[in-house]
Amino acid sequence: MSTHGESLATDLAYWGIGPYHQALPGPFRLNLNLDGEVIAETKTEIGFIHRSLEKTFELHPWSSALMYADRLDPEAASFGEMAVALAIEEVAEIAVPVRAQSIRVLVNELNRVSCHLGFLARMAQAVGAETLFHYALRDRERILDQFELLTGARFSLNFFRLGGVTADVTDGFLERVLDICEVLKIRLKEYNDLFSFNYAFLKRSRGIGVISREQILAHGLTGPNARASGFSTDTRKSEPYSGYQLLDFPVLVENDGNGDVHSRFLIRLREISQSTDILKQVIESIPGGSFLSQPVSKPVKPQPGEAYIKVESPRGTLGCHLVSEGGDRPSRVQFRVPSMAAIAILPEILRGSRMEDLPVILASLDLGIAEVDR
Amino acid sequence: MTPEANHWAEKWKQIIGLPDFLPESVVAVLVLSLVYTLVVVPSGAAVNYLARKVGADLQARVGPNRVGPLGLLQPFADLVKLLQKQVDSKLGMNEKIWLGLHTMALYSTVAVLPLGSLLLLINTEMSAFLPFWASLVIAMGTMLLGLSQKSIPGWFGGIRAASQALAGALPAIAALIAVGVRAGSFFWSDIADSQGAGILAWGVFDSPFEPISFFCFLASGLVVMGIAPFDGGLSVQDIHGGVSSHLHGTQLALFRLGRHYGFFLWATITAVLFLGGWEVPDGVQAWLTENTSGFAIQMVESVLLLMKTFGLMIFVSILARVTPRIRSDQITDLSWKVLSPLSLAALAGTAIWAFWTAKNGGSP
Numbered sequence: 001m002s003t004h005g006e007s008l009a010t011d012l013a014y015w016g017i018g019p020y021h022q023a024l025p026g027p028f029r030l031n032l033n034l035d036g037e038v039i040a041e042t043k044t045e046i047g048f049i050h051r052s053l054e055k056t057f058e059l060h061p062w063s064s065a066l067m068y069a070d071r072l073d074p075e076a077a078s079f080g081e082m083a084v085a086l087a088i089e090e091v092a093e094i095a096v097p098v099r100a101q102s103i104r105v106l107v108n109e110l111n112r113v114s115c116h117l118g119f120l121a122r123m124a125q126a127v128g129a130e131t132l133f134h135y136a137l138r139d140r141e142r143i144l145d146q147f148e149l150l151t152g153a154r155f156s157l158n159f160f161r162l163g164g165v166t167a168d169v170t171d172g173f174l175e176r177v178l179d180i181c182e183v184l185k186i187r188l189k190e191y192n193d194l195f196s197f198n199y200a201f202l203k204r205s206r207g208i209g210v211i212s213r214e215q216i217l218a219h220g221l222t223g224p225n226a227r228a229s230g231f232s233t234d235t236r237k238s239e240p241y242s243g244y245q246l247l248d249f250p251v252l253v254e255n256d257g258n259g260d261v262h263s264r265f266l267i268r269l270r271e272i273s274q275s276t277d278i279l280k281q282v283i284e285s286i287p288g289g290s291f292l293s294q295p296v297s298k299p300v301k302p303q304p305g306e307a308y309i310k311v312e313s314p315r316g317t318l319g320c321h322l323v324s325e326g327g328d329r330p331s332r333v334q335f336r337v338p339s340m341a342a343i344a345i346l347p348e349i350l351r352g353s354r355m356e357d358l359p360v361i362l363a364s365l366d367l368g369i370a371e372v373d374r
Numbered sequence: 375m376t377p378e379a380n381h382w383a384e385k386w387k388q389i390i391g392l393p394d395f396l397p398e399s400v401v402a403v404l405v406l407s408l409v410y411t412l413v414v415v416p417s418g419a420a421v422n423y424l425a426r427k428v429g430a431d432l433q434a435r436v437g438p439n440r441v442g443p444l445g446l447l448q449p450f451a452d453l454v455k456l457l458q459k460q461v462d463s464k465l466g467m468n469e470k471i472w473l474g475l476h477t478m479a480l481y482s483t484v485a486v487l488p489l490g491s492l493l494l495l496i497n498t499e500m501s502a503f504l505p506f507w508a509s510l511v512i513a514m515g516t517m518l519l520g521l522s523q524k525s526i527p528g529w530f531g532g533i534r535a536a537s538q539a540l541a542g543a544l545p546a547i548a549a550l551i552a553v554g555v556r557a558g559s560f561f562w563s564d565i566a567d568s569q570g571a572g573i574l575a576w577g578v579f580d581s582p583f584e585p586i587s588f589f590c591f592l593a594s595g596l597v598v599m600g601i602a603p604f605d606g607g608l609s610v611q612d613i614h615g616g617v618s619s620h621l622h623g624t625q626l627a628l629f630r631l632g633r634h635y636g637f638f639l640w641a642t643i644t645a646v647l648f649l650g651g652w653e654v655p656d657g658v659q660a661w662l663t664e665n666t667s668g669f670a671i672q673m674v675e676s677v678l679l680l681m682k683t684f685g686l687m688i689f690v691s692i693l694a695r696v697t698p699r700i701r702s703d704q705i706t707d708l709s710w711k712v713l714s715p716l717s718l719a720a721l722a723g724t725a726i727w728a729f730w731t732a733k734n735g736g737s738p
């Protein structure tokens with residue numbers, strides 16, 4: 001009679017998380033092979049909220065097509081609008097009044113701050129620090145309130161029009177934005193005192209999810225994620241648009257950091273501060289004049305041609321390639337979204353990290369799944 | 375039964391008005407049920423409410439304010455909601471056994487819970503060590519529950535809970551022994567009586583080494599019990615709450631109440647070991663003895679101790695709200711590399727201090 005020897009299973013464990021999971025910033029899937037608590041291999045799966053957004057642009061007249069741009073990334077809605085508006089305006093040769101340009105920058109920078117505050121909240125949630133989560137969302141509410149007053153919406157702003165914006169800034173709006181800037185300066189100090197250099201947070205963020213300069217180049221990471229690794233890149237400086245060339249601000253780079261989670265956290269805190277400075281400059285120098293160069297009802301019929309526009313969204317460089325064949329609607333609209341590169345780099349930076357660091361690393365990359373799937 | 379045990383049984387018979395012929399075992403069961411229903415369960419609701427209110431204030435929120443005046447009935451509403459939920463019928467036999475077993479084992483420690491000089495049901499040389507058994511039971515039960523769940527969150531949650539309990543046990547025991555050295559005994563009554571009612575007469579200020587022991591004991595308790603911010607085993611972010619991710623309704627209520635009880639147990643013990651226990655100021659005690667029955671003194675003692683316990687629990691939960699959750703490998707590192715040496719050094723220091731104090735006739 002033979003006996004069966006017991007064998008110990010030493011294979012890697014498989015865990016597929018998503019499309020819905022607390023650690024994920026949006027619906028996508030991570031297929032993980034785990035060696036104990038350590039992630040050995042990651043495969044990403046995207047496309048769960050594909051909405052045929054790029055195709056949708058081809059089905060609508062030029063001026064209506066623009067309203068779909070804020071669906072690209074609902075949290076940073078005005079950046080999609082900015083990219084598509086600039087692209088159509090370039091193809092159709094529509095001039096934008098200087099006041100409209102300033103209002104666009106104003107909305108963009110406010111949106112950048114609100115998006116980064118959302119990042120702080122997600123980051124705090126990922127490491128389990130409830131208090132910063134509530135503080136960041138409390139302060140974001142103030143900005144969303146201003147959006148609601150100005151545009152009627154809190155997230156899908158739909159405020160940009162061909163040749164300007166929907167409406168002029170309302171009475172007292174600029175003063176209230178200045179108030180918010182002042183409050184944010186105080187809040188940032190509060191965040192720093194409470195959280196940024198908290199020993200427990202440093203233990204959770206220093207040396208975790210490190211992205212090297214080589215990886216940044218290989219995967220085409222842009223925006224805060226690239227700047228956190230010491231890579232000086234900012235579309236607002238290198239290819240200024242909508243009057244950014246008139247504003248005085250440096251490209252923020254986290255030179256001391258090594259591209260880890262903590263550097264990515266700090267660079268966004270500094271960017272909030274920088275955006276408040278830009279907002280103040282814009283408000284001080286906002287020119288008079290019209291906020292729209294042509295009526296919205298005027299049909300647009302551009303000549304055949306194409307344009308490629310880059311804007312600096314809170315997640316990185318957002319590119320919009322637009323083709324006109326002379327018809328009454330776009331022939332092709334295509335986006336280059338910053339979060340795509342961050343998704344692509346995931347398998348590399350997750351390899352060897354612990355399961356408990358997964359939510360922290362994902363939050364630190366500030367992924368916008370809506371723009372990845374689009 | 376020890377003479378002390380007879381003592382409490384007779385007193386309790388008088389208080390509840392039970393006939394004399396009832397055996398001690400029946401009295402013990404009655405008293406245990408009373409303590410459980412009148413102290414343990416309501417304390418869960420009270421601490422839950424207070425921690426949520428204080429935490430909300432800290433986070434610029436309102437907190438519970440809808441159910442009952444000032445939201446006071448919120449914990450009961452939560453409990454009723456949990457009890458109404460449909461129970462997941464997929465819970466296997468193993469899980470039922472582990473959940474039931476570890477809950478029963480846990481609550482058996484109500485018998486050694488020091489809640490006042492009258493509420494010491496079992497007061498022996500081993501009493502102070504029995505709660506450790508409870509804490510290891512809660513960790514062991516959580517681990518086996520997690521391992522029998524056949525899911526990654528359960529496995530990770532269970533193993534993290536067990537590894538933390540193992541790492542936290544040594545510093546906790548070392549700190550407890552240091553208290554025994556100070557008090558000269560491990561009877562709850564002796565430990566409490568070795569301290570005074572005034573803050574400076576508390577055990578934690580007895581010698582320069584006691585604060586270290588206090589810190590190690592409190593921190594290692596949080597590690598052993600897996601209480602926030604040391605709750606990697608129940609992390610929602612990566613493993614959806616670990617072991618509790620597969621529990622629903624009544625099971626979840628049972629599991630959460632068990633964890634609350636673990637926290638309550640540890641905070642009570644910490645208060646008795648280091649924060650003066652149930653000692654009432656002499657003047658108050660004299661007045662109470664003169665003007666009221668002995669029962670009133672016991673009540674004042676228990677209320678004083680519960681206030682200290684709640685204060686400690688709320689302090690810890692406020693800390694947990696501002697501190698990020700610490701990774702479980704970092705927690706075990708902290709336990710083995712920081713808390714263990716510190717508590718052993720404090721134990722050695724306390725022993726030397728006690729030796730010198732005895733040699734010099736009471737002064738160091």
